[in-house]
Amino acid sequence: MIELKSSNFNDEISKGKVLVDFNATWCGPCKMMAPILEATSGEVKDIKFAGLDIDDNEDIAIKYNVMSIPTLILFVDGKEIKRSVGLISHDELIDFLK
């Protein structure tokens, strides 16, 4: 999992498939999501897994209209392809990434 910031966000998502997990330290469901993402990142090798703290990087959250966390956005070459809102299971995440 890569930690994204406003400063490196565009660079990091610009090439290939990147899954960004929008989260915050105070959000229980986000903390539940973390180990599921960690485990899945080991299985899905062609996607880069990244996280973004919405409190430290509010501008990015606003830019992508993130209004609920956890929100997962899949980017391909910098473009949003899919998003999922709320805690999902390992199997649901695998389906989402297909």
Next chain:
Amino acid sequence: MYDIIVVGAGPAGLTAAIYGARAGKSVLVLEAKSYGGQIINTPKIENYPAMPHVSGFDFATDLYNQVLALGVTIKFEKVLDAFDHGEYKLVKGENNEYKTKTLILATGADNRKLGIDKEEELTGHGVSYCASCDGSFFKNKIVAVTGGGNVAIEDANYLSNICSKVYLIHRRDTFRADDADVAELKKKDNVEFILNSNVTKLNGDNVLESIEVTNKITNEVKTIPLSGLFIAVGQVPENENFRDLVNIDDRGYIIANESCETNVPGIFVAGDARTKTLRQLVTAEADGAIAATSASRIK
């Protein structure tokens, strides 16, 4: 064959696992999503005896680790159906089938939806079921809360400290919530009560822009421009898959007695999924203990 299979890894299910394991039984817990149940959405639990301030996440994680340390297997697999074969029960998961002597259903409950157009599409885009999770996205914005119970009033109170304006929309003019909390909310300058009214329409394409509210008495329809709608109209039990297995009341709760027994011998129910008067962390755990102890007595 397991001695006990528990469906659901919320506080009721995990407590059942502790009591089952400590009674020397083989226990499998099946969970569709992640451990902890609804309590993970609560930033601070303040009514749990002897633990005055604990976060829902920490509480759930401690409970989960306690269960794992007892040697209980927890599998993340959704249960689709279960069948009673007398001596044993057959549990059908998404990937596997399991046999067990006894079954404890601790499936919990989920947020009740309003059931109106665009509700699902706008969830996460202005529509939310968790003020403490999503409230900070609406700093200095206009929001509404719909509901009349404790959660709705607590949410409105919490949001009134963050948002410029909070509408509290409730279908009646009396509240199930505690009087003291309602009185407190009424004192706030930036809170407006809209009573005897329902949210009947959500407007906005990618993001919620306004809602329509219909007064039940006058039929007057009012459009309110806002950024967020927090829905707190109670819970629905997640028992649909077990409708053919055990007796369920007309509100969807599995009918249980004091010992958490259902109408089927060897099948028990614990926590929010069962008929009861108070759905709280402490009562869910009490159910878990009782159900597992009852299940452990079956030879």
